[in-house]
Amino acid sequence: MKTKKLSTRSYYKITPENFHVNGLLYYYENNNFYRLPVTQKYDEGLTRLTKFPAGAYLDFTTNSSSVGVNVTLRDKSYMPHMTATGTIGLDLYVKVDDKYVFMGTTKLDEAEFTYEYFKGIPKVYKEYRLYFPIYMELIELELILDKGAKIRQEERKKKQPKLVVYGTSIAQGGCVTRPGMSYPAILGRLLPEYEVFNLGFSGNALLHPEIANLISDVEDLKVLVMEVEANAGEVASTLQDRLEDFIKTILDKNPKLKIYLISHFPYSHTLFKPNLKAKHLKHKLFQEEVCNKYPKNITFIDGEEILKDLDYEETVDLIHLTDLGCYHLAKRLAKQISKK
Missing domain, CATH: 3.40.50.1110 (SGNH hydrolase)
Structure with missing residues (x-):
């Protein structure tokens, strides 16, 4: 369940107009988190699976002392041999000495939820990476930071292999x-x-x-x-x-x-x-x-x-x-x- 929005937090909706998302070849053309072009037709299996943003991630830099997410999915977890965190979870990493360090995952099994990864860390700029769900359609995502905290994305590398x-x-x-x-x-x-x-x-x-x-x-x-x-x-x-x-x-x-x-x-x-x-x-x-x-x-x-x-x-x-x-x-x- 999503919680009521707080006056002490700022909410940033992740859309192509506001943020670049890595790992999606057709992010701007599709205007969603699908992995294949929506303009083409596929068989039933591919049509369903392309809606799952496996491998997609959001890189951002912020000086916020807290990081959270508001998430709307198509459904909750559904597989007996895979955890809910694996099926519908979103992982957060932070860069430390040029390596990404795991900071938490969304430990919930709901189609809509608010989750705070941490709060109370020093208000200095840090680079983060947020991985999207593997096996569920992501309909809407908001990033939640401290009110007044700054957020930016590094300039995209031209012609990155x-x-x-x-x-x-x-x-x-x-x-x-x-x-x-x-x-x-x-x-x-x-x-x-x-x-x-x-x-x-x-x-x-x-x-x-x-x-x-x-x-x-x-x-x-x-x-x-x-x-x-x-x-x-x-x-x-x-x-x-x-x-x-x-x-x-x-x-x-x-x-x-x-x-x-x-x-x-x-x-x-x-x-x-x-x-x-x-x-x-x-x-x-x-x-x-x-x-x-x-x-x-x-x-x-x-x-x-x-x-x-x-x-x-x-x-x-x-x-x-x-x-x-x-x-x-x-x-x-x-x-x-x-x-x-």
Whole structure:
């Protein structure tokens, strides 16, 4: 429930006219927090998922002694295997010595609420980052600061290189405990030279041609991370039929693009089901074969290898990565990307 507005606080509505929001490719065209253009038509799954602002965040600087939010969502949390803070929460970070430090998350399970992260800290300017919900449509957001406090946003970098993550529910953020712990969000903090965009779509990383076209048109796109096998590999021959065309569509317009293609992450049932293990191996070899056709552009990453040191402890349900899995994955990816 939202509380009554206080005379001791100032309220700032987050709109394209007032604030820039990072991580949304079509923020100004859409005039909302959707991740894909509203002018295009998509299948039912993508149409629903694009409304969830996974990976979006607001950077701002203020000297306020308190920071809070007024939030209106489409609904409250709804998934049995993911926390409310992970599904509908908003995380706040503050920059300390050039690193972002976690300052709190919205510990509520309501569609409308007011939340204060803290109060009573020194009134000196600090840089903050506010991450938006992973799995719920954000209808309206207000930032709440001290009455009389100053707020500003740093001037946007011109032609900042972009890093796009395209993938499954794992890329979208399932099933971390809060939005700042998705691996694209962590990548954004580890690689501040890039603006990171999350195009993870739960159950819908099906290599749609329209998504390839949208990615190919992203200005200043330098890096593309893809993990699609857990979706595309489960729908008939989608992976085999669409993967190379999807990649070729993007590379045709971005010949210098670096792509990192990740195969399936560890799945313990393959230890006891030979047919399942054989299927994963077949998909892995196929993806590796596609990557080998574009040695200057694509790096293949074995998903089982990159997380094997976690001994199958990295998921909530055998598939979806927890904070542990996402943090480990992001650290490994950042190291790989930084080599280029």
